[in-house]
Amino acid sequence: xxxxxxxxxxxxxxxLTAGFARAERGGDPVAPLIxxxxxxxxxxxxxxxxxxxxxxxxxxxxxxxxxxxxxQFGDPxxxxxxxxxxxxxxxAQVRRDFDEGHVEMVDGWMxxxxxxxxxxxxxxxxxxxx
Amino acid sequence: xxxxxxxxxxxxxxxxxxxxxxxxxAGITLAMSLRSAGFPVAVLESGDFELDExxxxxxxxxxxxxxxxxxxxxxxxxxxxxxxxWAGWCRPLDEADFLPRAGVPLSGWPIRRADLRPYYDQAxxxxxxxxxxYDADAWIQAVGGPGPKFDPRRLKxxxxxxxxxxxxxxxxxxxxxxxxxxxxxxxxxxxxxxxxGTASSVEQVNVRCLNGRAFAVRARCVVLAAGGLExxxxxxxxxxxxxxxxxNTNDVVGRYFMDHPWFTYAGIARFERPDPKLPLFxxxxxxxxxxxxxxxxxxxxxxxxxxxxxxxRIVLDKxxxxxxxxxxLKTLGSALSHFSLPADLWHHLGSVLRDRDAVADSLYKNxxxxxxxxxxPKIPTSGPVVGASMDINIEQAPNPESRVTLTRKRDAxxxxxxxxxxxxxxxxxNTYRRACAFVAQEFGRLGIGRVATTPLQAKAxxxxxxxxxxxxxxxxxxxxxxxxVVDAQCQxxxxxxxxxxGSSVFPTSGYxxxxxxxxxxxLRLGDELRRRMA
Numbered sequence: 001x002x003x004x005x006x007x008x009x010x011x012x013x014x015x016l017t018a019g020f021a022r023a024e025r026g027g028d029p030v031a032p033l034i035x036x037x038x039x040x041x042x043x044x045x046x047x048x049x050x051x052x053x054x055x056x057x058x059x060x061x062x063x064x065x066x067x068x069x070x071x072q073f074g075d076p077x078x079x080x081x082x083x084x085x086x087x088x089x090x091x092a093q094v095r096r097d098f099d100e101g102h103v104e105m106v107d108g109w110m111x112x113x114x115x116x117x118x119x120x121x122x123x124x125x126x127x128x129x130x
Numbered sequence: 131x132x133x134x135x136x137x138x139x140x141x142x143x144x145x146x147x148x149x150x151x152x153x154x155x156a157g158i159t160l161a162m163s164l165r166s167a168g169f170p171v172a173v174l175e176s177g178d179f180e181l182d183e184x185x186x187x188x189x190x191x192x193x194x195x196x197x198x199x200x201x202x203x204x205x206x207x208x209x210x211x212x213x214x215x216w217a218g219w220c221r222p223l224d225e226a227d228f229l230p231r232a233g234v235p236l237s238g239w240p241i242r243r244a245d246l247r248p249y250y251d252q253a254x255x256x257x258x259x260x261x262x263x264y265d266a267d268a269w270i271q272a273v274g275g276p277g278p279k280f281d282p283r284r285l286k287x288x289x290x291x292x293x294x295x296x297x298x299x300x301x302x303x304x305x306x307x308x309x310x311x312x313x314x315x316x317x318x319x320x321x322x323x324x325x326x327g328t329a330s331s332v333e334q335v336n337v338r339c340l341n342g343r344a345f346a347v348r349a350r351c352v353v354l355a356a357g358g359l360e361x362x363x364x365x366x367x368x369x370x371x372x373x374x375x376x377x378n379t380n381d382v383v384g385r386y387f388m389d390h391p392w393f394t395y396a397g398i399a400r401f402e403r404p405d406p407k408l409p410l411f412x413x414x415x416x417x418x419x420x421x422x423x424x425x426x427x428x429x430x431x432x433x434x435x436x437x438x439x440x441x442x443r444i445v446l447d448k449x450x451x452x453x454x455x456x457x458x459l460k461t462l463g464s465a466l467s468h469f470s471l472p473a474d475l476w477h478h479l480g481s482v483l484r485d486r487d488a489v490a491d492s493l494y495k496n497x498x499x500x501x502x503x504x505x506x507p508k509i510p511t512s513g514p515v516v517g518a519s520m521d522i523n524i525e526q527a528p529n530p531e532s533r534v535t536l537t538r539k540r541d542a543x544x545x546x547x548x549x550x551x552x553x554x555x556x557x558x559x560n561t562y563r564r565a566c567a568f569v570a571q572e573f574g575r576l577g578i579g580r581v582a583t584t585p586l587q588a589k590a591x592x593x594x595x596x597x598x599x600x601x602x603x604x605x606x607x608x609x610x611x612x613x614x615v616v617d618a619q620c621q622x623x624x625x626x627x628x629x630x631x632g633s634s635v636f637p638t639s640g641y642x643x644x645x646x647x648x649x650x651x652x653l654r655l656g657d658e659l660r661r662r663m664a
Binding site: 091094095097098099101103107108109110111112 | 281566567570571572574575576577580581582583584585
């Protein structure tokens, strides 16, 4: 409970909130999830802490693939696939991760694999933009 | 009636039916249950009606091993015993606690919970509790449940009832005073159990007072009810016939000492949404005229394997606002109270400085017990619950190296003082890890929130871990004399008229507070003694 503890204080503002904002869907199925994160610095801090703890941290493309695959997104340009569906998919996957023990420990916090990967994506995007 | 033992004639021999050594929860319960049994009962209480420094000093001893409370702090040596400062938390042991478990070495009682069931029911009244109902769901429904649907492979809600708390020495004093068949000797220290030549029975209890007075009590049955540490000490001190101590031919007396390791502020939870439905989890609530609360505990279907560990409970304390500096302050305070520093000292100091206003506010309220302080921003004491801190309290597995022995130091009666060497091992680490994992998984799975817990270091136990002042196991119950001091009837193996009451007979401890089980076992022993005395 060190570096990301303060970041985790803003965790409730992360993608776990039910209200996923409708976002641009330029072919990236993960983009709406990222857009919905209200506290990106917190998410980036969590992602950074997790990536630092890995011997071989994955790159951005790999993480995007993992998240998309885990959520089994359809074509993001499909107008029938609403954000509420994505929200439910994400939430269900988070719950499933915890149930099945697919979790990551980040500075003492137990997080689901999918949300940790999402945080790592935010981190890599943020650092890439910097 | 009550008699000041210091006034008993020197070298007198008191004849009685049953002699009970100790007037705490076990001794008083037993005396009450036997007061109309038709035979005389003598109770030997070391102290008087009030705490006396010289008498309390007889409890002093040394500590070794893991940090624990000094023996003269954790116990009270006057009429009523340690119930004079207990908190009153009550819960029977679970059915599983009586069974052999792969995760807890040497587990399994020679009796089952069903054997104790009628006595647990009676114990509710003795401890001034509500109905003998510990179905958490039913209580939660009564306050507008339902609560969370935990996966029984991980967690459950464990309900506790809270005694007023009953001060046994006050509540039952008048009844014992009026009981013609019961004589309570105050200021009477049981210095030695004098056995016959073959150590097959106790001939008399040799009593000594701090004023030098000495006399003996001869009884058909003798019951040691002096507490989890002192029961073992009295046996070890009674070494004239059996040099290793009475009832100790197999070197079991004093071993297997257990407490409930308590990890204060072991974790924090941040809720996904304010005010999650966790009824009865945040402090005591009066429901149907009974004070109750619930904790998280290991689920009834939790896996049991060699490395699964034992039982645990997690006590939640709600947070209305998340302030990391206050979290850090609590961590620092816990460490400093044990004369140590947390591993991530600089992180915590930094947090305290960053949140100094809130920390000052918290300190002010804690110091002066006021809800408001001149500092801002204030930490709300009401409003939406956004998180919780967690204390983790775990079962300790029986460990023969965790033990009570005698030292060369002497007390005022010339008796060897005790050394408490508390040992914990890998089973407790497994239990702690499992508690952390289960609560984090279930809070995540149910969408309650996320949990951070303090990982254990490789060897040392963290400074925020101490005992719960629940002394158990030192004269444990077992059908096998090689692994236990008393049998299923609480009779000391091989000694026909010596019995033991109290938590020292617990073979395993479960996660519940011990007093209700102590009282239930004392009531059961009362029935057994009535049969033996008939």
